[in-house]
Every structure is written in C-alpha cells, then in structure tokens.
Amino acid sequence: xxxxxxxxxxxxxxxxxxxxxxxxxxxxxxxxxxxxxxxxxxxxxxxxxxxxxxxxxxxxxxxxxxxxxxxxxxxxxxxxxxxxxxxxxxxxxxxxxxxxxxxxxxxxxxxxxxxxxxxxxxxxxxxxxxxxxxxxxxxxxxxxxxxxxxxxxxxxxxxxxxxxxxxxxxxxxxxxxxxxxxxxxxxxxxxxxxxxxxxxxxxxxxxxxxxxxxxxxxxxxxxxxxxxxxxxxxxxxxxxxxxxxxxxxxxxxxxxxxxxxxxxxxxxxxxxxxxxxxxxxxxxxxxxxxxxxxxxxxxxxxxxxxx
Amino acid sequence: xxxxxxxxxxxxxxxxxxxxxxxxxxxxxxxxxxxxxxxxxxxxxxxxxxxxxxxxxxxxxxxxxxxxxxxxxxxxxxxxxxxxxxxxxxxxxxxxxxxxxxxxxxxxxxxxxxxxxxxxxxxxxxxxxxxxxxxxxxxxxxxxxxxxxxxxxxxxxxxxxxxxxxxxxxxxxxxxxxxxxxxxxxxxxxxxxxxxxxxxxxxxxxxxxxxxxxxxxxxxxxxxxxxxxxxxxxxxxxxxxxxxxxxxxxxxxxxxxxxxxxxxxxxxxxxxxxxxxxxxxxxxxxxxxxxxxxxxxxxxxxxxxxxxxxxxxxxxxxxxxxxxxxxxxxxxxxxxxxxxxxxxx
Numbered sequence: 001x002x003x004x005x006x007x008x009x010x011x012x013x014x015x016x017x018x019x020x021x022x023x024x025x026x027x028x029x030x031x032x033x034x035x036x037x038x039x040x041x042x043x044x045x046x047x048x049x050x051x052x053x054x055x056x057x058x059x060x061x062x063x064x065x066x067x068x069x070x071x072x073x074x075x076x077x078x079x080x081x082x083x084x085x086x087x088x089x090x091x092x093x094x095x096x097x098x099x100x101x102x103x104x105x106x107x108x109x110x111x112x113x114x115x116x117x118x119x120x121x122x123x124x125x126x127x128x129x130x131x132x133x134x135x136x137x138x139x140x141x142x143x144x145x146x147x148x149x150x151x152x153x154x155x156x157x158x159x160x161x162x163x164x165x166x167x168x169x170x171x172x173x174x175x176x177x178x179x180x181x182x183x184x185x186x187x188x189x190x191x192x193x194x195x196x197x198x199x200x201x202x203x204x205x206x207x208x209x210x211x212x213x214x215x216x217x218x219x220x221x222x223x224x225x226x227x228x229x230x231x232x233x234x235x236x237x238x239x240x241x242x243x244x245x246x247x248x249x250x251x252x253x254x255x256x257x258x259x260x261x262x263x264x265x266x267x268x269x270x271x272x273x274x275x276x277x278x279x280x281x282x283x284x285x286x287x288x289x290x291x292x293x294x295x296x297x298x299x300x301x302x303x304x305x306x307x
Numbered sequence: 308x309x310x311x312x313x314x315x316x317x318x319x320x321x322x323x324x325x326x327x328x329x330x331x332x333x334x335x336x337x338x339x340x341x342x343x344x345x346x347x348x349x350x351x352x353x354x355x356x357x358x359x360x361x362x363x364x365x366x367x368x369x370x371x372x373x374x375x376x377x378x379x380x381x382x383x384x385x386x387x388x389x390x391x392x393x394x395x396x397x398x399x400x401x402x403x404x405x406x407x408x409x410x411x412x413x414x415x416x417x418x419x420x421x422x423x424x425x426x427x428x429x430x431x432x433x434x435x436x437x438x439x440x441x442x443x444x445x446x447x448x449x450x451x452x453x454x455x456x457x458x459x460x461x462x463x464x465x466x467x468x469x470x471x472x473x474x475x476x477x478x479x480x481x482x483x484x485x486x487x488x489x490x491x492x493x494x495x496x497x498x499x500x501x502x503x504x505x506x507x508x509x510x511x512x513x514x515x516x517x518x519x520x521x522x523x524x525x526x527x528x529x530x531x532x533x534x535x536x537x538x539x540x541x542x543x544x545x546x547x548x549x550x551x552x553x554x555x556x557x558x559x560x561x562x563x564x565x566x567x568x569x570x571x572x573x574x575x576x577x578x579x580x581x582x583x584x585x586x587x588x589x590x591x592x593x594x595x596x597x598x599x600x601x602x603x604x605x606x607x608x609x610x611x612x613x614x615x616x617x618x619x620x621x622x623x624x625x626x627x628x629x630x631x632x633x634x635x636x637x638x639x640x641x642x643x644x645x646x647x648x649x650x651x652x
Contacts, residue, residue, distance in 0.1 A: 011649065045648060049644075050505060050644050051644065072509075075507040075508075084501075086498040086501055086502050086503075087499060088323055090323050091319075091323055095319075099315065103315055103316075103503075103506040104507065105507070147502065148502075
C-alpha cells in the first residue's frame with residue numbers, strides 16, 4: 001500500500017527525512033515513533049502529497065507521490081488527521097463534514113448517510129448542528145477523525161491522534177482506531193505515545209531522521225534486548241545469583257523486585273539448566289517465565305537514552 | 308479547473324463569513340456611508356454650486372401641507388402648499404413651493420419658485436427664485452434670483468459627482484482586505500489549511516474558490532451601494548436640476564470595470580500578505596496598501612493634473628490592470644501547497 005525508496009527531504013539544508021525506505025501492506029496498522037523533529041510529520045506530508053521529496057520516491061498503491069495526476073488520485077484515496085484538528089470553528093459539526101464530503105466528491109445521499117453514521121458512532125449526532133467553537137478538545141478531535149473518514153479512504157494517516165486529550169477522550173479515540181483496524185483499514189499512525197503504538201500497531205518504525213528499526217513490538221524487543229527469563233526464588237541469596245551468572249550461556253543478569261531477569265538466546269532450551277543450578281544451590285523456585293520488554297525500553301535504547 | 312470544486316470552497320467560505328460579525332459590520336457600514344452619508348453631504352454643494360445667486364437668499368419657513376398638481380388655478384388663495392405643473396391666474400400664494408408652473412397676474416409672498424414663468428402683471432415678494440423667468444410687466448421685491456447656466460450646470464454636477472467616484476472605489480478596495488484577512492490568515496492561524504490542502508483539489512481551485520467568496524459579497528455590496536447612491540442623488544437633485552445626474556458613463560464604467568479590478572487587486576495582495584504575517588490585524592494593515600493607487604488618482608485629480616473623464620479612466624484602468632497582473636501572479640506563486648506548509652510563517 002505504501003512504498004518509499006530512499007525518500008529524503010531537506011529544508012534549507014537541514015535534513016528532515018533521510019533515505020527512508022519502507023513498505024506498509026494493505027490492512028496493516030503501522031506506527032511511526034520518534035522524538036520531536038524526527039521527520040514523522042514530514043513523511044506523512046510527503047505521502048499525502050502536500051509537499052514533495054527532495055530525492056527518492058514514494059508510492060501509494062501504484063501512484064507516485066508528487067507526480068500529477070497521481071497526486072490527485074492519492075489525495076482521493078487517503079484520509080488525513082493532522083496534528084491540529086483545524087476545523088471551521090464558526091460552522092457546525094455537520095457543515096464541517098459536509099464540506100469535506102463534497103470536496104471528496106461523495107454523492108449527496110451517501111454523504112448524509114456517512115456523516116450520520118460517523119457522528120452516531122462517535123456519539124456526537126445530537127450536537128451535529130452546534131458550532132465547533134462550543135466543542136471540547138476531545139470532541140473536536142473526534143470530528144477531525146470523522147472528517148478524515150468521510151470519504152471512506154483506503155489509507156488513513158493519523159498524526160498524534162490522542163495528543164493533548166484527557167484519558168477518557170484518548171481512550172475513546174483509541175477504541176475508534178481499534179475498530180477501524182478490525183474492519184481491515186490501513187492506518188499509518190504517528191505518535192509519541194509508546195503504549196498506544198504498542199497496543200494499536202502491527203508494526204512500528206523508529207524514526208530519528210533515518211529509519212532506525214522496523215518490526216512488531218515483540219520483534220523489536222527481542223532484536224534489541226534478546227529474550228529474558230524472569231525467575232522468582234523463595235529466598236534469593238547471593239550464592240544463587242552467582243550460580244546463575246556463572247552459567248556460560250547466560251548474558252546479562254539483573255535483580256529487580258526480588259526476581260532475577262536473565263538474558264538468554266534460547267530460554268526454551270536453557271531454562272531447565274538454570275532451574276537445576278538454582279536448586280543445587282538451595283533455592284526454591286516459585287515461578288519461571290518469559291519477561292517481556294516494553295516498547296519504551298526499546299525506544300529509549302534505540303534513540304540513545306538510558307534504560 | 309473544476310468549477311464545482313471552486314464553488315464548494317466559495318460557498319463554505321461565504322457561510323463562514325456570514326457568521327463573522329466584523330465582516331458583516333464592514334459589509335454593511337462602509338456601503339451605507341458611501342451610499343447615504345456622502346450623497347447627503349454633497350447635495351448642498353450641488354444645490355448651491357450649480358446656480359448663480361443674485362441678491363440675498365430669503366430665510367423661508369415652508370411646511371407644505373397640501374399639494375396641487377397639473378391643475379389650472381384661478382382666483383384662489385393658497386397657503387402652505389406644494390404646487391407642481393400648474394397654471395395659476397389672479398391668485399395669492401403664501402409660504403409655498405411652486406415647481407414648473409406659470410403665474411399670471413398673481414401675487415406671491417414668502418415662497419420658493421423653481422422653474423417658473425411669471426407673466427402678466429404679477430408681483431413676487433420675499434421669495435427665492437430658482438431658474439425663474441420674470442416678464443418685464445411683472446415685478447419682484449426683496450427676492451433672490453438663483454439661475455442656472457444651462458451649459459455649465461451639467462459640467463459642474465459631473466465634476467462634483469465624479470469626485471465622489473474616488474470615495475466610492477474605497478468599497479471594492481477596502482472590503483476585501485477585511486474579508487480576505489479572515490479567509491486566508493484566519494484559516495492559517497486556525498490551522499485548517501492542512502486538511503483542506505489534503506483534499507483532491509488543485510491549488511488553483513482552492514485559490515479561486517476562496518477569492519470568489521470575497522469577490523462576490525464585495526461586488527454585491529458595491530452594486531447595492533451604487534443603486535442607493537443613484538436613487539438618493541437623482542431624487543435629491545432632480546427638482547432643482549431638471550435632469551437625473553447619475554448614472555453617467557464614467558460612473559457605470561467605474562463601478563463595473565474599475566471596481567472589480569480594485570477588488571481583485573485587494574484580494575490578491577491579501578493572499579500574498581497572508582504568507583508573511585501571522586495575525587488578522589497585521590494582514591488588514593498591509594492589505595490597506597491597496598488604496599495607494601486610489602490616493603494617487605485623488606491627488607492627481609485634486610491638483611487638476613487629470614480630470615475624471617473616460618479617457619483618463621481608461622489610462623488609469625490600464626495602470627490598475629497591470630498592478631493586478633503582477634499581484635495576481637505573486638498570489639498564485641504564493642498559494643501553493645508546498646509554499647503554504649513550508650514557507651508561510
């Protein structure tokens with residue numbers, strides 16, 4: 001659905017996106033995470049044909065970004081939720097959506113039905129005739145999402161969809177995105193919220209001008225942390241910890257909240273040997289399981305922070 | 308260019324502007340000032356300037372309560388009346404207004420006479436006589452004669468009215484600076500341009516649509532204002548001039564050719580300015596530069612270097628059209644997706 005080849009964009013000599021090569025399949029929810037200024041919004045703008053690349057190429061389906069009439073086809077295919085809702089404050093919620101529906105060429109009857117469907121789903125139908133200026137931030141964000149969906153786009157770009165929302169509004173928006181995911185929509189999500197990315201995305205790209213890593217949250221954790229076994233022992237003594245560390249296949253060992261976190265290449269194969277060493281040194285095992293690293297730890301490691 | 312898309316954008320912008328009280332005030336007050344206040348302030352100039360007065364004008368207290376029109380009046384005493392198109396014989400008239408009539412052997416006192424013939428042994432006292440022809444057999448006592456020179460009056464009235472054109476052109480020049488500032492800078496500060504630019508429309512369709520939403524209300528306000536202005540001037544001056552002074556070719560040309568050109572200049576200048584400023588007021592201040600060509604024309608007219616004839620207006624139109632071409636070119640270059648998202652402040 002999305003393909004970029006060595007995509008680069010500079011602004012007055014400053015590189016915003018550097019040689020980005022990426023593929024996103026149809027029906028996939030792909031998340032972009034990275035610090036401010038990493039090039040996430042610039043990438044979305046190039047893919048939505050709002051700005052052109054300095055070099056490299058980008059494709060949405062068979063259409064190439066920045067080339068006419070492909071750009072027009074792409075704009076018809078995609079829906080965009082930018083960082084700011086950017087709604088017409090003086091117009092009603094319905095009029096806002098109706099205007100965009102008309103621009104996207106949605107037929108009159110179909111448009112009315114679609115707007116009703118979206119506003120009903122987002123629980124705003126009763127306030128459809130009220131001016132946007134009377135709406136809360138969360139409601140505005142919902143209207144902006146509805147606007148991006150009014151023409152049933154094949155590909156949806158969401159740039160920080162829950163930024164600045166209160167927890168309840170953020171949860172509503174996330175649920176809505178999850179529903180879209182279930183319906184098989186292709187979604188490209190820019191976010192700073194790593195838990196959100198972990199929960200919503202099939203694959204994640206870590207971007208810091210250059211694409212540092214791509215993969216599912218689990219793959220990234222494994223790739224950059226290896227696999228980790230969490231071992232809980234009834235009376236954890238230094239002797240037991242030393243015995244585990246002395247095993248030649250064991251990598252890093254951390255003690256955390258009474259547990260030993262043991263980095264291994266192949267826990268399924270090595271866990272019995274660890275259990276044996278613990279018991280030989282007088283330890284009584286309470287539990288042994290795989291410890292899953294969060295995306296936050298992966299992100300901080302990749303971006304250069306400390307864990 | 309797809310005009311259905313253009314019209315969708317224009318309609319949305321006009322719907323938004325209808326809810327903006329600052330835009331509505333501008334759309335109402337400025338045309339009202341031009342159509343009502345200016346004519347009323349110029350009417351006395353036309354009344355007095357078009358006529359030569361001999362003798363001191365008499366202070367009259369006229370409150371006509373009855374009207375006689377198209378009648379033959381004989382041996383009658385009339386007080387506090389308006390008399391139009393009548394032939395009055397052997398009567399006495401006091402404190403009345405007499406228009407386009409003939410007096411025969413009649414006494415008149417404390418009245419105003421306009422376009423009247425006084426014949427047979429009539430006597431007029433303490434009255435103001437506008438374009439009144441008094442036969443040698445009649446007499447006037449303590450009267451002021453206000454006579455027109457048939458050749459000069461039209462020229463004088465045209466000069467006075469033409470000088471109002473320059474004020475009038477402020478409507479299509481200034482109104483767009485207010486509306487456009489909300490339409491372009493307002494949309495920028497509201498951050499609603501990005502989703503709009505993401506729609507399947509061309510830069511040209513968006514620019515023309517937004518410009519139309521400014522051009523249409525501006526020109527409607529200008530035309531309505533011109534119609535009201537024409538009615539007030541014509542109704543107010545016909546009784547003393549005997550002809551309708553507007554519309555003249557110079558006025559029609561100005562309203563239908565120069566007016567739209569000024570509106571286009573104003574809109575295009577505002578698009579260009581929108582890229583440089585970050586708030587609506589700054590945009591309005593820069594946008595008001597559009598009246599500079601108008602001020603230039605005013606100065607040249609006041610200094611007597613040019614007169615506002617069709618010939619000079621054609622030259623001026625060419626000048627304004629050239630500025631239009633330049634500014635429209637700049638606005639087209641400015642209003643591009645890439646420019647808006649990357650270079651607009």
